[in-house]
Amino acid sequence: MARADEAQPASAALKSRPRGSYAKSAVTRSAILDAALEVFAEGGFRSGSLREVAMRVGMSDAGLLHHFSSKSKLLAAVLDRRDELGQQFVPLEPDDGAEVLRGLIALARFNASEPGVVELYSTLSAEATSPDHPAHEYFVGRYQMVRARVGAAFVDLEDRGLLRPHVSPAFATRATIAMMDGLQVQWLLDRSSVDMQADLRTFLDGLTTVEL
Amino acid sequence: MARADEAQPASAALKSRPRGSYAKSAVTRSAILDAALEVFAEGGFRSGSLREVAMRVGMSDAGLLHHFSSKSKLLAAVLDRRDELGQQFVPLEPDDGAEVLRGLIALARFNASEPGVVELYSTLSAEATSPDHPAHEYFVGRYQMVRARVGAAFVDLEDRGLLRPHVSPAFATRATIAMMDGLQVQWLLDRSSVDMQADLRTFLDGLTTVEL
DNA sequence: GTCTATACATCGATAGAC
DNA sequence: GTCTATCGATGTATAGAC
Secondary structure (H helix, E strand, O other): OOOOOOOOOHHHHHHHHHHHHHHHHHHHHHHHHHHHHHHHHHHHHHHHOOOHHHHOEEEEEEEEHHHHOOOOHHHHHHHHHHHHHHHOOOOOOOHHHHHHHHHHHHHHHHHHOOOOHHHHHHHHHHOOOOOOOOOOHHHHHHHHHHHHHHHHHHHHHHHHEEEEEOOOOHHHHHHHHHHHHHHHHHHHHHHHHHHHHHHHHHHHHHHOOOOO | OOOOOOOOHHHHHHHHHHHHHHHHHHHHHHHHHHHHHHHHHHHHHHHOHHHHHHHHHHOOOOHHHOHHHHHHHHHHHHHHHHHHHHHHOOOOOOOOHHHHHHHHHHHHHHHHHHHHHHHHHHHHHOOOOOOOOHHHHHHHHHHHHHHHHHHHHHHHHHHOOOOOOOOOHHHHHHHHHHHHHHHHHHHOOHHHOOOOEEEEEEHHHEEEEEOO
């Protein structure tokens, strides 16, 4: 899970670098990011403290700030790393729109196995509504990207006559994203009574005629 | 909009109480609640400060605490007051389920005119996911109540054969609530491109055959 | 790379004067 | 009913020893 943030390929670097000081740093950074995700997920960015993150990873807050120079930088790093993992579910250049929808369902299943990540995004996306929030731009851009990708998928399905009557691509896009976000909130408040994956599939079944 | 929180009927008290000191208090409390709603909406409960609330209403933080003995009490008062306003849209004992759905649409339109309230609930419901949040119990109970009311409406419609094929009342309930919550987040991030009322109506049209 | 020590702001809340 | 003054806790961030 360690990342090669120091801009050297992990495999090659392990041999050539002196006494593995960079390797240690990378491991530490990764541990910090894990802890930070937990802390920001539990209380949001504003109420989560650097001290709490540092404590969980077993160092002082000053030590933590050696790796991430500010709290906002730390948040950005957490979001970046989760995006790498999450984006692999939705294909960037799908052969047909149905693949994207299947990717969303797979993403919902994956999310159900990582409550911390869901908590992070639900809390932050609400918190980051304020324009002065350090993650505001990130979330605005993220929604644009998601809307573009899902939108293209529904347009493709419409072209091929696979949307049910009276379903427009634009509405289907907004509604699908809203459904995923809304199900997450309910799931967080009562995990046992909400199956995000199943409900999303049922919902998409009502919009299209493709096999999911 | 003043509330009779001092446990005296407002009308009777106005005559008998000496020199209207209580009336002043009620006005002040109301002003505080307005400011608190704004502050909590912008940054959530944890990052919104009593000082900020006090500043907006033009007094010191100590002065504010004379009216609301703690920050949590203030939050509870804010939520109570908004509930009084919001709950009037969804009938408590509807003649038929369609009335409830029409109430939800009316509520969505009303919400679109009060961004602060939407921001408050979106931010808080995510923040209050944590069990130790002072509003956690409130939101758990609120979702139970909403689910019960909306659920009863869809059961009624099913009994009368007004649900579309393959739509179960339980799914329709979860999905409708998710749709409302999810649309709010998108609307907050980009108000001009989302019409909560229209999208909700379109969505409900896909679930039932009643005239909305 | 991590620590201690420290600076400095802001928070919720209390005590007591007016 | 509102104020000033103050407390103790907690927050981010910096400087410099090790």
